[in-house]
Amino acid sequence: MRNAPIIQDSAMIESPEIMPAKSKLQHEVSTILEHYQHDKTRLMDILIDIQDENGYIPAEAIDYLSHELNISTVDIRQTVSFYHFFSETPRGKYTIYLNDSAVANMNGRKAVSKTFEKEAGISFGSVTEDGLIGLFNTSCIGMNDQEPAALINGAVFTRLTPFRASEIIRDIRAGKQVEEMFVASYGDGNNSSEFIKAVVNNHIMKRGPVLSDQFKPGEGIKEIVKMSPEDVIKEVKISNIRGRGGAGFPTGLKWEFCRNAADQTRYIFCNADEGEPGTFKDRVILTEKPFMLFEGMVIAGYAIGAKEGILYLRYEYKYLKKHLENALQKIRKLKLLGKNILGKKGFNFDIRIQFGAGAYVCGEESALIESAEGKRGEPRDRPPFPVEKGYLEKPTVVNNVETLCSIVKIIKNGGEWYKNLGTKESTGTKVLSISCDCRYPGIYEVEWGFSVNDILDMVGGDDVQAVQVGGPSGSCIAPNEFNRTLCYTDLATGGSLIIIGNHRDLLKGIILNFMDFFIDESCGSCTPCRILTVLLRDKLKKIIEGRGVMQDLEDMEDWGKIMKANRCGLGLTAANPILTTLKNFKNLYLNKIQINKDYDTGFRLDEALREGMKASNRKVSVLENK
Amino acid sequence: MEKKVVATSSLAGCFGCHMSLLDIDERILELIELVEFDKSPVNDVKKFSRRVDIGLIEGGCCNEENVHVLKEFRAQCKVLVSVGECAIMGGLQAIRNTIPLKECLDEAYLNGPSVKGCNEESIIPNDEELPVILNKVYPCHEIVKIDYHLPGCPPSADLIWNALRALVLDEKMEMPYELVKYD
Structure with missing residues (x-):
């Protein structure tokens, strides 16, 4: 009896007559939810749509999502708060994200940011009172060869100058659309196609198998329909290709592990979360070779027995969305994607695009998977590895964009052919992103085994103080090491080379920026990564300001060792900017410290x-009084 | 054996660590056989009369006077020990480090529920006798070199006792697990 009224109450609440009318925002969120079938693992997409629609994620939307998806508001908020491009407060009708990477700063970012601030009348990190303009900093947006660059409502603005900055603010105030604010012509290649229309340049300076024009859609898939999945893996193993994202795990082995996993539902991810500052090769591949990339995913899917592929694309590259979706449509029409691919019965595979929302750590494969499931992009504990338990707990392979493109060529020309490129341990080619102090920055596809000297000759880099190999997480090397070669046994790299001229202040201009970057991007899960990065940065600052002593250098070396206790690649390498310069540029530090203290x-x-x-409101302190 | 000389002070602390020192109970008789106190609230001596062997510092630094005292201790003490959470990490006061100083002062003197409407001239205390408040609360080792840290809130009497004994007798310190676990 006692329960009866309660049942009645809840029935009344659920009845449509009593429900309060849905607000406009709730209607909008409902539509978005329907689009994603109320699937809470698609929370990222849902939040991105809400953010794009409103310029922020209102608290009301979070409450409504919580109710509709049956997850707590705290769970939603922790996802929202994790990503740079989500915000719970309005970010302005026009949101300007100005890249704050080291290379942007080396190319005159400061004058640009000052002008933005002056013209908009606000400082970075805030929005004008009328809600029109928001100014925000962001980490490297993959435009290192055309900095300083900014994202304005998702559109890319490259090679900014103070003059351009004031023009842009004036155009915004005049009510122009973002597309109407471009003054330069669209970039080369597909950048000027109707689906991209971006003032971004490819700067392809040297082509190899991946970037070659000799590619016809279907050339790889035509081969695999004649092969068994095991044979595909065998061919990839013969080629000895290793992951091109930077970590260098043998691709064939990864596929085999996944293929051998017991669970039959498997996934293939393409990691296009190119976040390492100084890397932009995936952006160019995505622009110029989307068919090849998707074909690589189909081949990988076939080999590991996956029916679904997901391209995890960083939010910074959202301007490529239409272009990539159009490419998917086209290859579906060519029967290279979808059901019974090329008429082979039961060969079903499709691809969807999953956007990130601004988090470097999501380039780490397990963090990427977490993010794709709608959660904070925090790396997982391993084992189990993603090949055993990955996306939605199913066996998952995560491969880099460039790896997947290389696979197509391996399948077409054979593993033996590929093995003859490069060196014995490091087979094939590497697409390098080369930027900063050289005459011809851009994209170079070279065989493994080039020395740094060879590369400097190739790109026109003289008067070089240092080369940052592999981005901030890699190492900063001095001229006496320029004879070292790019390969997995010597200088392994995901392909970013930042060339730093002699006129630069290495510690203040570059290394400090790299440390700030890691502090911003640390997910905060492991204590050394969360805290030591800050302490190391503060020590570096102290040294730069001339307050350091010998003990500080010893402390930095000692503390650097503790970074090994972190669980993911970010934490393991976050002290590298300091540790590698301490090793290779000790004099820069010794010249700054106080010798007599x-x-x-x-x-x-x-x-x-x-x-x-x-x-x-005091002029003198007690101590000065005395 | 000549007695070692000890000085103590409480900076931005609550005197809890000093209370804990008194909790050594009857061992205080043993202590005065081993050491004599110079500047310290224990004997109410306000000024250093000489250079001392051991300095115990409770509390972190929240204003310029704290900094002044701490620097004087560093200059006068051969060995300087941070005692307790506040000296080591800033303590409860350091919560303000996450809020801009101006905001803290405005809340305390102008806008807080207990002062709103009472501070007619909107004055933030600025008498020249008052030490100026620092931009944030600093742990002692961020200001001067600290030789040892005794953790705890407060560190237990036994921990302080063991540390003092070890320092005075130049012995290895006994640090049983129970004294340094905090859960």
Whole structure:
């Protein structure tokens, strides 16, 4: 009896007559939810749509999502708060994300940001009072060869100058659409196609098998329909190709592990979360070779027995969305995707695009999977590895964009052919992203085994102080090591080479920026990565300001060792900017420290008092009085 | 054996660590056989009379006077020990480090529910006798070199006792697990 009224109550709440009318926002969210079939693992897509629609994610939307998807608001908020491009407060009708990478700064970002601030009348990290313009910093957006660059409502603006910055703000105030604000002509290749229309250049300076024009859609798939999946894996193993994202795991082996996993539902992911500052080769491949990439995914899917492929694309490359979707449509029409591919019965495979929302750590495969499931992009503990338990707990292979493209060529020409390229341990070619102080920055596809000197000759880099190989997480090498070669046994790299001229202040201009980058991008899960990155950055700052002592250098080396306790690639390498320069450019540090002091905490009373004096409107302190 | 000389002070702390020192109970008799106190609230001596062997610092630094005292301790003490959470990490006061100083002062003196409408001239205390507040609360080792850290809130009397004994007698310190676990 006691329960009866309660049942009645809940029935009444659910009845449509009593339900309060849906607000406009709820209607909008409902439509988005229907589009994703109320699937809570698609939370990222749902949030991206809400963010794009409203310019932010209103609290009301979070409450409504929580109710409709039956997940707590806290779970939704922790996803929202994890990604740079999500915000719970409005980010402006026009949101300007100006890249704050080291190379952007080396190319005059400061003057550009100052002009944006002056013209908009606000500082970075805020929105104008009328809600028209928002100014925000962002990490490398993959335009290193055309910096400083910014994303404005998703559209890319490259090679910015103070003049352009004031023009842009003026155009915004005049109510122009983003597309109407371009002044330069669209870039080369597909950049000017109707589906992209971006003022972005490919700068392909040297082509190899991956970037070659000799590719016809279907050339790889035609081969595999004649082969068994095991034979495909065998061919890939013969080629000895290793992952091109940077970690260099043998691709054939990864596929085999996944193929041998017990669960029959499997997934193939293409990792297009190219976040390593200084890397932009995947952007060019996605622009010029989408068919080849998708074909690589089909081949991988066939080999491991997956029916679904997911292209995890960083939000910064959202301007390529239409282009990639159009490519998918085209290859579906060619029967290279979909049901019974090329007439082979039971060979079903399709691909969808999953966007990230701005998080470097999502380039780590297990973090990428977490993100694709709608969660915070925090790396998982391993084992189990994704090949055993990955996306939705199913066996999953995550391959880099370039790896998958190379696969197509391996299948077409054979593993033996591929093995003859490069060196014995590092077979094939590598697409390099080369930027900063050289005459011809851009994309170069070379065989493994080039020395750094060869590369500098090739790109026109002279008067070079240092080369940052593999982005901030790689190593910074000095001229006495320029004879080292690019290969997995010497200088392994995901392909980013930042060339740093002699006129640069290496520690202040570059290494400090790299440390700030890691602090921003750390997911915060492992203590050393969350805390030591900050302490190391502060030590570096102290040294740059001339307050360091010998002890600080020793501390940095010692603390760097503790970074091995972190669980993912980000944490393991986050101290590398400091550790590799300490090793290769020790003199830069020694010249800055105080030789006649053994100890200095770096504390300066006058600086620590400034704020308090101002707040209480005082001219002199007690100590000065005495 | 000549007695070692000890000085102590509480900076931005609650005197809890000093209370914990008194919790050594009857061992205080043994202590005065081993050491004599110079500047310390224990004997109410306000100024250093000489250079001392051991300095114990409770509390972090939240204003310029704390910094001044801490620097004086560093200059006068051969060995300087941070005692307790506040000296080591800033303690409860350091919660303000996440909020801009101006906002904290405005809340405390102008906008807070207990002061709103009472501070007619909107004054943030600025008498020249008052030490200026620092931009944030600093743990002691961020200001001067600290030789040892005794953790705890407060560190237990036994821990302080063991540490003092070890320092005075130049012995290895006993640190049983129960004294340094905090769960």
